[in-house]
Amino acid sequence: MSAIVSVTNVSKIYKLGKTEVPALRGVSLEIDQGEFLSVAGPSGSGKTTLLNLVGCVDTPTSGSVVVDGKDTTALSERALTSLRLDSIGFIFQSFNLVAVLSVFQNVEFPLLLQGRLGKKERADRVNGLLEAVGLGDHARHRPSELSGGQRQRVAVARALVGRPKLVLADEPTANLDSQTGANIIDLMRDMNRKDGTTFLFSTHDQKVLSHANAVIRIADGQLLGRETVARAG
Amino acid sequence: MILVDLQIATRNLLQHTRRNLFLGGALAATTGLLILLSGLSGGMKEGLLQSATVLASGHVNVGGFYKVTSSTAAPLVTDYEKVLAETKKHVPELQDYTVRVRGYAKAVSERSSTDLVLAGVEVAREKKMRDVLQLTAGKLEDLGKPGTLLLFEEQAKRLEVGVGDVITLSAPTTRGQSNTADVRVVAVARSIGLMSSFSAFMHDGTLRKLYNLREGNTGVIQLYLRDHRQAPLVAARLRDALAAAGWRVMDSNPQPYWMKLFQTIPSEDWTGQKLDMTTWEDEMSFLSWIFTAVSVLTGILTIVLMVIVIIGILNTLAIAIRERTREIGTLRAIGMQRSKVRWLLLLEAGLLGVAATGAGALLAGLLARLLNGAHIEIPPAMQMFLMQQNLRLVIEPGRAVAYAALLALVTTVASLLPATLAARLKPVTAMHHIG
């Protein structure tokens, strides 16, 4: 399998006035196509920073991040945005749905931005995904009418609708109770199995961690190693 | 996509109803106020046109001056039948005309005196005078009898005379001496604006006699066109045509004839007859300061209101963007380009602008109708400036649309800066923003 993400010797230093906060220190990481990978570590260890760099919403202070064959440090803002649109799906901790759009429209939105599919094809793809995440009956609802777990399902559908190679999720279960959170992780795992989409997500939660098939341990901005999780079932 | 954009924009607008109603209301009020003001100015102009073209001018006037010596002048058109015949050939737009004698005299009553600009009329020919003049005493028909005079209330009060009283007119003639005539006041009309403070009507034959006018001479031929807006065109055409036909024609000079008579003509070095073509606006130009004042006032108000509106928009949008920072960050993260973010915010402001100014324009139109229907009487002291007895607003639809469009545009342009700043937010910062 080929690497969808190559992080090579990456450092990220935040500047807070005169003090410098090193969030990542010489991190190197390869993620292969089809992996279902979790990043675990204590608070402040650099999980969010790492995901932001891989997600092309931030750039490293040094080192290189290559996503889907493109060196992100060499891309313009415009090109980075296009890369995010076409190759990466995002799932956020607090769902981040567009409040004024319906569930259907929220999921459809990335397709509209891509502008490649016709109305009928879009509707088919969106409805298919809504069925898959168990929200086929909620297409016309507004996000505010849904529970947290349901909202995160919508977010999963939105992240997948553009058929990205990589989906990033920073603490996707932090705002959910652990049962609902586990269900979301299972949903993501199903999607990963079904069409081979690569998932990278971070978590604090040990219970959630047991649903991943591999875990990257991070502490104090440094990678401690990668381990495979033995899963029951 | 554009449909979804519109949907996002309208829904976002509806989401923050209070804030947007406030801003929209301010925009609508501004638009409405400016349109009503322009309606007032339009009404004044219409009032002026109506009274001026009956009392003191045609749409176009073929007048002129006759100088026996280079230092004396009289407002005369000699052999006017020929001038009229030639004029008719060149004005297919002509609907009607009247011929009037022009004069200027000191009116002396037993107790007082005043200066009058006189128009000698054949009252039977002056059909429209009946519509414009509202008599408070006497009969208009009586002006058909020799030795009669019509005054406006204001003048009658100044001279302390009423219907039936006799006053003496003393007029300087071309030969330098003064002629006098005794005339009887047969009618008093309600004052109409500034004009009625000094212009009065009298029997045409009597005014001729006062000036010793020869048969065939007159003061002015007043032309009425089917469309008064053609006046400047027709005046220019007549100037050329009558000059080509052999008359001596004066250059265009937008001043009323009596100002020329007293100020410019006596100092010019020529004798004999010259024709002078003017439009009603030329004859009323001494009132143009009122319109200038209204325009200046409107202009200042426009600028002040615009500044307030722009500050309001910047403020409101700044708040709106702070509130939506996370949403903007999310959209940027999932792949929305900066330009698209800016477009969405501009669309929102533009929609608010169009809706609010459109509503303002409609409300102004409605209010104008109500005000016009109510026939509100303007206090006499104000009538002079507003040139109307009853308040009447004339809103040109094109102008109303222009005001609404201008304000909608200002709204959109003002939102350009906050929208651009919002579009430049980094997706990370925006995503993790609390709020």
Ligand SMILES: Nc1ncnc2c1ncn2[C@@H]1O[C@H](COP(=O)(O)OP(=O)(O)OP(=O)(O)O)[C@@H](O)[C@H]1O
């Ligand atoms: N924008 C920023 N400016 C300055 N320092 C920052 C910024 N973002 C993160 N940091 C610092 O960088 C380090 C790593 O932060 P990061 O958010 O990546 O940790 P995390 O593992 O995601 O923590 P958590 O589990 O609490 O989400 C921390 O010390 C944090 O204080």
Ligand SMILES: [Mg+2]
């Ligand atoms: Mg974090």
